[in-house]
Amino acid sequence: MVNIRPMTADDVADAMRLKAEAGWNQVAADWERFLALDRDGCFVAESQGRVVGSVTSCRFGPVAWIAMVLVEKARRGAGIGRSLLVHALEHLEAAGARSIRLDATSMGRPLYESLGFRVDFHLDRYSGIVETVEAEGTSRPARPADLDGIAALDRIATGTDRRILVDRLLRDNPLESLVAVPIRGFALWRPGSSADQIGPCIAEPDAGQALLNDVGRRLAGRRVIVDIPTSNVDAVAWAERAGLKPSREFWRMTRGEPVVEDLSRLWASSGPEMG
Ligand SMILES: CC(C)(COP(=O)(O)OP(=O)(O)OC[C@H]1O[C@@H](n2cnc3c(N)ncnc32)[C@H](O)[C@@H]1OP(=O)(O)O)[C@@H](O)C(=O)NCCC(=O)NCCS
Incomplete structure (x- = not known):
């Protein structure tokens, strides 16, 4: 029982x-x-x-x-x-x-489909030891005063007001963050049991690569994972240049009202737990 x-x-x-x-x-x-x-x-x-x-x-x-x-x-x-x-x-x-969402593994997907979840898009998890990537951006660590700008960027990309999540991630890992200056993107990362998880990284389409280059420089030589929407080819290109390889896949699924995301601004998901 x-x-x-x-x-x-x-x-x-x-x-x-x-x-x-x-x-x-x-x-x-x-x-x-x-x-x-x-x-x-x-x-x-x-x-x-x-x-x-x-x-x-x-x-x-x-x-x-x-x-x-x-x-x-x-x-x-x-x-x-x-x-x-x-x-x-x-x-x-x-x-x-009204919308219930998740990132499914191949093991979980049949269960979710049987409960009415439908696939929105596919993500690849890239993993490996980060190699330094050329071309510095103009980023700096996030400050508490950046929260409004970060939450606004996040909302535009994800179609969801995740202020409580980004606030909590910034409080938990204040040194593990960068914002592109002026605020056109942000990237957070956090420790995991076998690798640092990079994400969320949300940036305007022409600002993400430089921001991720700066993240790569901070994490050079460390084992990382990063979950990238497959259709964001610039983000995929960054991961490949950083020496990372696809290691797993996820399907983002929704049950109920669709949520519109701008995948050209979604450079890295926060992880499979909250998109
Ligand atoms: C996915 C997981 C949570 C399923 O738990 P479970 O208790 O075995 O699932 P259930 O017994 O309730 O089965 C639910 C449905 O899943 C499907 N399913 C379960 N195991 C499956 C398998 N190995 N292959 C295909 N379908 C499977 C079946 O369609 C089943 O439907 P049914 O109820 O009509 O028979 C479990 O396998 C697990 O912990 N996997 C590792 C972690 C993981 O991948 N979690 C999913 C994250 S998205």
Whole structure:
């Protein structure tokens, strides 16, 4: 018998066990951020007192995101993933979400399709050790006063008011950020268990390459991952020049009202958790 209940800070160690089993890159600070952004929207599946599954969600006004859909390997194929998803969907719909979004792995995609999610676009995860790329940009670390400009750029590119997310990411990792000056783009990055995740990187179409060059210079020699919409060919070209290789793929999916994103401005997703 599996019971689904709200996740708490005490579940982070179990959640980390599930994510390690799946070989994902999140660290405890990521789970803490999911809980801080929407404590009521994160759930675990428990069987005989043991956590065997997870799902997180977060609402940005009418647009909601689902992530961290994980089921312990030994318990897969028994309906736990579907129950977690249905639980999160009911929670989000009751809370007024009109669009529910996620980045699906190939393993999760059939489950989401069966629950009415449709594919919007494809992303490739590039990974490897960053090589320094030529041509410096004119960026500097973000300051608290940049938040309005950063949130506005983010909203134009993503069609979603993610101010609470960028605010939280900037507070968590104040030194791991750059803004293109004048503010025509921003890039954030954060530590992961096996690589630094670069993203979000949102910039005007002619400003992203120089900004990412500056990020590459900061991270040169480090192992990174970066999730790039395949159709942003300039972002893909940057990743290839930086010595990164495609290693995984995701499909961005939506259930409900479509959300219009400007992929020419979306140079790197924040990751599969919140687009
Ligand atoms: C994806 C995952 C969460 C599914 O959990 P689960 O408990 O095994 O899923 P369920 O038993 O509820 O199955 C739900 C549906 O998924 C589909 N499904 C599950 N495993 C599948 C597989 N190996 N191949 C194809 N379809 C599969 C089936 O269509 C099933 O539909 P049904 O209910 O009509 O039979 C689990 O496999 C997992 O943790 N994978 C690793 C992490 C991951 O990729 N998460 C998804 C992130 S987007």
